[in-house]
Amino acid sequence: MKYPLEPFKIKVVERIRHTTREEREEIIKEAGYNVFNIPAEKIHIDLLTDSGTSAMSDNQWSGMMLGDESYAGSRNFYNFRDTVKDIFGYQHVIPTHQGRVAENLLFSTIGGPGTYIPNNIHFDTTRANVQSNHSIALDLVIDEAYDPECDHPFKGNMDLDKLEKLVQRVGPDNIPVVMLTITNNSGGGQPVSMQNIRETSELTHRHGLKLVFDACRFAENAYFIKQREAAYADKTILAIAQEMFSYGDGATMSAKKDALVNIGGFLTLNDSALTRQVTNKLIMIEGFPTYGGLAGRDLEAVARGLREVLEEEYLEFRVEQVAYLARCLTEAGVPILKPVGGHAVYLNARGILPHIPSEQFPGQALTVELYLEGGIRGVEIGSLMFAQKDQETGKMTYPELEMVRLAIPRRVYTTGHMRYVAEAIIRIYQRRGEIKGMEILEAPEVLRHFTARMKPLD
Numbered sequence: 001m002k003y004p005l006e007p008f009k010i011k012v013v014e015r016i017r018h019t020t021r022e023e024r025e026e027i028i029k030e031a032g033y034n035v036f037n038i039p040a041e042k043i044h045i046d047l048l049t050d051s052g053t054s055a056m057s058d059n060q061w062s063g064m065m066l067g068d069e070s071y072a073g074s075r076n077f078y079n080f081r082d083t084v085k086d087i088f089g090y091q092h093v094i095p096t097h098q099g100r101v102a103e104n105l106l107f108s109t110i111g112g113p114g115t116y117i118p119n120n121i122h123f124d125t126t127r128a129n130v131q132s133n134h135s136i137a138l139d140l141v142i143d144e145a146y147d148p149e150c151d152h153p154f155k156g157n158m159d160l161d162k163l164e165k166l167v168q169r170v171g172p173d174n175i176p177v178v179m180l181t182i183t184n185n186s187g188g189g190q191p192v193s194m195q196n197i198r199e200t201s202e203l204t205h206r207h208g209l210k211l212v213f214d215a216c217r218f219a220e221n222a223y224f225i226k227q228r229e230a231a232y233a234d235k236t237i238l239a240i241a242q243e244m245f246s247y248g249d250g251a252t253m254s255a256k257k258d259a260l261v262n263i264g265g266f267l268t269l270n271d272s273a274l275t276r277q278v279t280n281k282l283i284m285i286e287g288f289p290t291y292g293g294l295a296g297r298d299l300e301a302v303a304r305g306l307r308e309v310l311e312e313e314y315l316e317f318r319v320e321q322v323a324y325l326a327r328c329l330t331e332a333g334v335p336i337l338k339p340v341g342g343h344a345v346y347l348n349a350r351g352i353l354p355h356i357p358s359e360q361f362p363g364q365a366l367t368v369e370l371y372l373e374g375g376i377r378g379v380e381i382g383s384l385m386f387a388q389k390d391q392e393t394g395k396m397t398y399p400e401l402e403m404v405r406l407a408i409p410r411r412v413y414t415t416g417h418m419r420y421v422a423e424a425i426i427r428i429y430q431r432r433g434e435i436k437g438m439e440i441l442e443a444p445e446v447l448r449h450f451t452a453r454m455k456p457l458d
Contacts, residue, residue, distance in 0.1 A: 003324065003415050004317055004320040004321045004323075004324050004415055005317070006317060006414060006415070007313045007314060007316075007317050008057075008411060011058065016044055016045075017041055017042070017044070018044060018375070019042060019044065019375050021372065021373075023042075024042075024371060024372050024375060025372065027042050028368060028371055028372060032441065032452070032453030032454055032455075033364070033368050033438060033453070033454040033455055033456065034449075034451070034452055034453060034454060035048065035367055035368070035371055035377045035378070035379070036048070036449070036450050036451070037451075037453075038371070038377065042375075043371075043375060043376075043377045044374060044375030044376060045374070045375065045376045045377070045413065045417055045420065045421055046376075046377050046409070047344075047376060047377060047378050047379075047405075047406040047407050047408060047409075047421070048377045048378065048379050048407065049379065049407050049409075050257060050343045050344065050407040050408060050409050050410060051216075051254060051256040051257055051407075052098075052256035052261070052262045052263060053256075053262075053409035053410075053412065054256075054260045054261065054262065054305075054409055054410035054411060054412065055409070055410065055411040055412050056260060056261060056262070056301060056305070057260070057304075057305075057308060057411075059304055059308065060260065060261070060300075060301045060304045060305055060308070061301075063297070063300040063301055063303070063304045064297040064298075064300060064301055065297075066297075066300060067295060067296040067297025067298075067299075067300060068296040069295060069296045069297070070296065071288060071291070072288050072290055072291075073290055074290055074291060074296040074299065075296075076296040076297065076299040076300040076303070077095070077290040077291060077296070077299055079299070079300060079303045080093070080095065080299040080300070080302055080303040081093045082303075083302075083303040083306050083307065084266060084268055084303075084306070085268075087238065087241055087242065087245070087306060087310075088215070088241075088245045088251055088268050089242060089245050089246055090245070090249075090250055090251070090268040090269055090270050091269070091270050091272070091275075092268060092269045092270070092271075092272065092275040093266060093268045094266060094267040094268065094269070094275065094278060094279060094282060094289065094292060095264070095265075095266050095289075095290075095291060095292030095293070095294055095299060096264075096265045096266055096267060096282070096286055096292045096293055096294075097263060097264065097265065097286060097292065097293030097294055098254055098255075098256060098263060098264065098265040099125075099214075099216060099252060099253055099254025099255070099256070099265040100125040100126075100129060100254070100265075101265060101285075101286060101293070102252040102253065102254075102265050102266060102267040103125065103126055103129040103130075103214075103252050104129045104132075104133075105267055105278045105281055105282060106177075106212070106252060106267060106278065107129045107130050107133045107135060108129075108133050108281065109274065109277050109278055109281065110176035110177060110274070111130060111133035111134060111135035111176060112133065112134055112135065113134045113135075114174055115134075115135040115136070115174050115175070115176055116135065116136045116138055116166065116170055116174055116175050117130045117135050117136070117137050117138070117175070117176065117177060117178075117179060118138045118139075118140050118163060118166055118175065118178050118179065119137065119138070119139060119140070119178075119179035119180065119181055119214070120139070120140065120141040120145075120156050120157065120158045120179075120180055120181055120184050120187065120192065121139045121141050121145070121156075121181065121184055121185075121186040121187045122137045122139060122179070122181070122186065123181065123185045123186050123214070124186070124385055124386070124447060124449070125447070126179070126181070126214060128446055128447050131446075132446070135176075138166065139186075140158055140159050140162040140163050140166065141155075141156065141157070141158065141159060141184065141187055142155065142157045142158070142159045143159070145157075145184070145187045145188075145190065146400040146401060148335065148336070148337045148338060148348045148351065148401065149338055150338070151338055151339050152339075153191075153193075153224075153228045153339065154190070154191055154192060154193040154196060154224075154228065155184070155187060155188065155190035155191075155339075156181070156182065156183055156184030156187055156190040156191050156192040156221075157192055157193060157196040158180060158192070158196055158200045160196075160199055160200065160203055163178065163200070163203060163204075164203060167203075167207050167209075172207040172208055172209055175207075175209055176210070177209065177210045177211070177212045177249075178200065178204045178209055178210070178211050178212070179212055179213070179214055180192060180197065180200060180211060180212075180213050180214070180248070181213075181214040181216075182197075182213055182214070182215060182217065182218055182221035182244070183217045183220055183221045183224070183341055183342050183343070185216070185217070185343075186381060186386075187401070188337040188341050188344075188346045188401075188403070189217070189220075189340075189341025189342050189343050189344050189346070190339075190341050191220070191221045191224035191225065191228070191341070191342065192221060193225065193228070193229060194225050194229055194231075194232065194240070194243065194244065195229070197244055197247050197248075198247055200247075201247035201248065210248075210249040210250065210271070211247065211248040211249055212248060212249060212250045212251060212252065213244075213245065213248050213250070213251040213252070214251070214252055214253075215245075215251040215252065215253045215258075216253055216254045216256075216257040216258060217257050217258050217342060217343055218241055218244065218245075218251075218253070218258055219237060219241065219258045219309040219310055219315060220258065220315065220318065220319065220341075220342030220343060221244070221342070222237045222240040222241045222244065223237060223312070223315040223316075223318075223319060223342065224319075224342060225240050225244075226240055226312075236310075236312075237310045237311075237312055237315065238310050241310070249269065249270050249271065250267070250268055250269035250270060250271070251267075251268050252265070252266075252267050253265055253266055253267075253268075255302045255305070255306075257343070258305075258306075258309045259302045259305040259306050259309065260305035260308055260309055260410055260411070261298065261301045261302050261305050263294070263298055264294055264298050264299070264301070264302045266292070266302075318342065318343075318410060319342050321408060321413075321415065321418060322340055322341070322342065322343065322344065322345060322408055323340050324415060324418055325345050325406070325408070325418040325421060325422055326340035326345045328418070328419065328422035328426075329345065329347075329422055329425060329426070332422075332426045332429065333429070334347070334352065334425055334426060334429045335347070335348035335351030335352055336348055337401070337403060343407055343408065344405045344406055344407040344408060345405075345406045345408075346381065346401075346403040346404070346405050346406070347366060347378070347403060347404040347405075347406065347425070348402075348403060349362045349363040349365075349366045349380075349382060349402045349403055349404050350362060350382075350401075350402040352366060352428075352429060352432055353365060353366060353432060353435055355433065356435070356436070356437040357437070358382075358383045358387070358398040358402060359383070359396065359398070360436075360437025360438060360439070360457060361380070361382070361383050361384050361437060361438040361439075361440075361454070362382070362383070362402055362437065363380035363381065363382030363383060363384065363385075363402050363403060363404050364380045364382075364383075364384045364438050364454065365435055365436065365437055365438050365456070366380075366404045366428070366435070367379065367380045367404050368438070368456075369428050369435050370404070370424065370425065370428065373424045373425075373427060373428050374420065374421070374423075374424030376406075376421055376424055378404045378405060378406045378407075379404070379405050379407070379449075380403075380404055380405075380449060381401070381403045381404065381405045382398075382399055382401065382402035382403055382404075383398050383399065383402060384440075384448065384449045384452065385399075385448075385449040386398075386399040387399065406421065436456050436457050436458075437456070437457045438454045438455065438456055438457065439454060439455060439456075439457055440452055440453075440454050441453045441454060441455055
């Protein structure tokens with residue numbers, strides 16, 4: 001199909017408010033040129049994140065009416081637990097109110113000075129949780145991931161040679177876990193192949209290490225495996241997911257992505273001793289082990305969403321909607337990260353704005369311009385988010401990719417909305433030489449992109 005067909009009917013609608021260019025100029029100035037600071041009602045199309053922004057189904061809403069809000073042993077927990085165990089296959093299931101809490105519970109328990117946590121590429125909150133617990137976060141993705149024009153079908157793959165060299169250099173005793181993010185968000189939402197998952201598992205277990213997945217978008221990763229690895233063409237998404245997780249020892253998950261809900265997460269593990277340690281911390285900061293900071297109704301919505309996300313018809317539309325936006329842009333010559341991933345289109349800000357150096361934040365400049373042009377909110381994935389000061393030299397090091405992520409909420413926007421976004425970006429691209437860089441006025445040292453205040457350069 002030229003235009004992806006939504007596999008659902010719209011039952012409830014939410015009004016979108018239009019703003020003028022003049023209004024948006026004042027709004028972005030008041031927000032310190034940071035789209036995180038803009039009230040949602042001032043946004044026309046919100047592509048800031050696909051986390052917690054999904055539209056839930058009638059099935060999920062009906063499940064919420066069956067919420068059992070007992071403090072301990074809610075019936076919704078058992079449905080949630082059994083669903084997670086069926087898909088992921090691990091013995092223990094620990095609910096949390098969102099994914100970064102699952103990460104913090106894990107890394108605060110296993111991390112510490114002198115330890116290393118390798119990943120294909122850590123996302124921002126994962127990296128922050130690793131580093132705040134005094135471990136060293138390392139990105140060991142294949143080199144092809146850093147080439148925006150490379151069409152490698154699995155650019156999220158772990159570089160096994162890099163991983164082996166790390167183990168030899170620091171020793172397995174200093175690597176509490178090896179992480180694998182599926183799909184690889186910071187690298188453009190790129191999938192990891194089943195072959196690479198299997199080989200990463202063999203390497204880690206050969207050295208006595210644990211493999212833990214960041215599974216936020218596991219269903220999208222499974223869909224890409226079905227589409228791009230011939231051996232899996234006839235397998236169900238559930239069977240592919242179950243095989244993926246069979247090679248690991250646990251997973252963290254923000255249910256706000258592929259569980260199609262607005263809040264929730266979990267940590268699931270095979271290690272009983274580690275589970276006891278984590279659960280003790282959970283009780284202190286989140287709640288009793290059978291609710292972990294969530295209402296019973298939310299646990300039910302997660303359980304039902306985890307089943308719905310495995311439907312191939314849904315995943316086909318999900319991936320094709322993202323691909324449609326990408327096609328509109330590439331046909332107009334707009335540089336994007338290729339191939340397109342499962343949850344977002346990543347604009348190649350360095351390719352669009354080559355006249356703006358990294359220290360002037362081209363990704364953020366493009367993000368601001370996108371809001372000014374069409375009231376569209378994306379997010380910078382580049383120098384503002386990931387630049388770091390080298391602890392030895394004091395110099396700033398900048399990421400190899402400078403992107404703007406347009407993350408598409410699940411079951412929220414139509415093909416018409418995607419066309420509107422594409423037309424706004426094309427207009428910006430046609431006058432790209434007029435766009436200026438940015439400078440920081442104030443920002444915290446950690447996760448500065450969330451709260452930084454900036455201004456355009458004169």
